[in-house]
Amino acid sequence: MDRRALFTGDFGLDRAAKQPSAPPPVVVDEAFQRQCEARLAEMRAMAPLAGFDLRGILARNKLSRRRFLQWSAGITAALALPTTFTSQVAEAAELMGRIPVIWIEGQSCTGNTEAFLRASAPTVGELILQSLALQYHETIMAGAGFQAEQTLAAAAKQYAGKYVLVIEGSIPTGANGGYATNGASAQKFIDRVRDLSANAAAVIAAGSCASFGGIPAASPNPTGATRVSDVVSGVPVINIPACPMNPDNFVGTILHFVLTGQWPATDSLLRPTWAFGTLIHDNCPRRAHFDAGEYVQGWGDEAAQNNFCLYKMGCKGPYTSNNCPSIGYNENTSWPIRAGHGCIGCSQPAFWDELAFERPLATQVHGPGIFGLGLQSSVDKFGAGLVAVAGVGIAVHAVASGISRRGSRERRSDDVEADETSIES
Numbered sequence: 001m002d003r004r005a006l007f008t009g010d011f012g013l014d015r016a017a018k019q020p021s022a023p024p025p026v027v028v029d030e031a032f033q034r035q036c037e038a039r040l041a042e043m044r045a046m047a048p049l050a051g052f053d054l055r056g057i058l059a060r061n062k063l064s065r066r067r068f069l070q071w072s073a074g075i076t077a078a079l080a081l082p083t084t085f086t087s088q089v090a091e092a093a094e095l096m097g098r099i100p101v102i103w104i105e106g107q108s109c110t111g112n113t114e115a116f117l118r119a120s121a122p123t124v125g126e127l128i129l130q131s132l133a134l135q136y137h138e139t140i141m142a143g144a145g146f147q148a149e150q151t152l153a154a155a156a157k158q159y160a161g162k163y164v165l166v167i168e169g170s171i172p173t174g175a176n177g178g179y180a181t182n183g184a185s186a187q188k189f190i191d192r193v194r195d196l197s198a199n200a201a202a203v204i205a206a207g208s209c210a211s212f213g214g215i216p217a218a219s220p221n222p223t224g225a226t227r228v229s230d231v232v233s234g235v236p237v238i239n240i241p242a243c244p245m246n247p248d249n250f251v252g253t254i255l256h257f258v259l260t261g262q263w264p265a266t267d268s269l270l271r272p273t274w275a276f277g278t279l280i281h282d283n284c285p286r287r288a289h290f291d292a293g294e295y296v297q298g299w300g301d302e303a304a305q306n307n308f309c310l311y312k313m314g315c316k317g318p319y320t321s322n323n324c325p326s327i328g329y330n331e332n333t334s335w336p337i338r339a340g341h342g343c344i345g346c347s348q349p350a351f352w353d354e355l356a357f358e359r360p361l362a363t364q365v366h367g368p369g370i371f372g373l374g375l376q377s378s379v380d381k382f383g384a385g386l387v388a389v390a391g392v393g394i395a396v397h398a399v400a401s402g403i404s405r406r407g408s409r410e411r412r413s414d415d416v417e418a419d420e421t422s423i424e425s
């Protein structure tokens with residue numbers, strides 16, 4: 001398989017439509033209100049699947065009702081719903097245990113599972129994930145061997161057409177799919193994906209490996225690793241990329257389904273627009289420093305200590321769509337840029353080969369182009385609109401910052417020129 005074709009092809013979608021934009025506003029009218037009320041009544045009427053009691057899980061982890069409602073208010077805002085929906089979102093979270101979930105894993109480090117299982121102090125979102133009615137999950141289930149296989153077969157039969165299939169990890173296609181097998185029966189992972197997705201209500205690709213191939217698909221991709229949407233057809237596929245995916249983005253997507261009966265709108269990369277509709281650069285807390293031309297030039301320098309912009313250290317926030325600045329990780333205690341490292345673009349396709357290095361994109365991958373940003377090559381990777389907008393912004397700010405610094409600071413002119421050369425080269 002031509003790996004580059006895998007990641008730079010048009011995915012059968014309109015490339016011009018790949019520009020991130022603000023998430024479309026949710027139309028909240030009386031009809032939407034009635035739709036949500038009817039959906040919650042439907043969910044309430046469904047028998048809860050045994051053992052998945054959110055209130056009990058929260059109590060055991062000493063998380064108060066007040067904290068749970070605070071979390072619900074946050075996720076309500078993230079879903080672009082008015083605050084009046086907070087109580088309904090909270091109820092939807094409590095009803096999530098009615099949705100049967102089958103979770104399978106292929107080529108992956110299990111990072112997405114670990115992200116919500118191994119927290120020393122689990123967040124509300126992580127605990128809600130634990131309240132999911134997981135019918136099968138190789139990492140956390142007690143059963144093993146043929147017993148586990150029987151559990152999977154029984155769940156797939158009992159909940160046919162109703163279960164959400166979560167796929168973690170990429171899918172190897174090389175050696176006729178033989179690079180990854182599952183369970184005592186050694187079923188090829190690609191066959192397991194095809195079998196289980198055929199009877200699923202929807203498929204969620206959890207993390208960047210499942211969404212876009214991720215690290216297993218990085219060059220030279222010896223196993224022919226590919227993404228879920230290349231293998232699954234006939235059912236909705238929702239990608240929740242990032243490395244690891246943010247548990248709140250996963251929970252919010254299922255919450256939307258529980259609350260409205262519909263999966264959220266997605267962008268051309270099948271990512272929910274409520275979570276991936278804006279560039280990290282547009283909401284970055286360091287953006288004012290980017291606008292002022294104040295850049296970190298080396299790890300630990302004075303600019304780094306002052307939380308200046310990390311663009312020159314390779315930050316890929318101008319090319320990456322995700323809600324990290326607003327939702328963060330670990331109950332929003334931090335995220336990469338807040339912690340002092342640039343964004344590595346982990347929620348974009350081919351991030352490991354083309355984004356995750358500590359140098360600006362233009363100088364290392366695409367060579368000089370318009371404004372020094374390698375525009376033509378970048379267009380091929382990210383879409384004309386996105387790079388044109390980000391590229392013009394970067395170039396304009398670089399020039400403007402040089403002018404500003406010449407006027408406002410008594411810096412030596414050769415230092416300024418060195419700065420401009422560095423950012424534009």
Ligand code: SF4
Nearest residue numbers: 284287309310315317
């Ligand atoms: S380049 Fe990175 S650090 Fe700088 S403003 Fe943009 S996202 Fe933030």
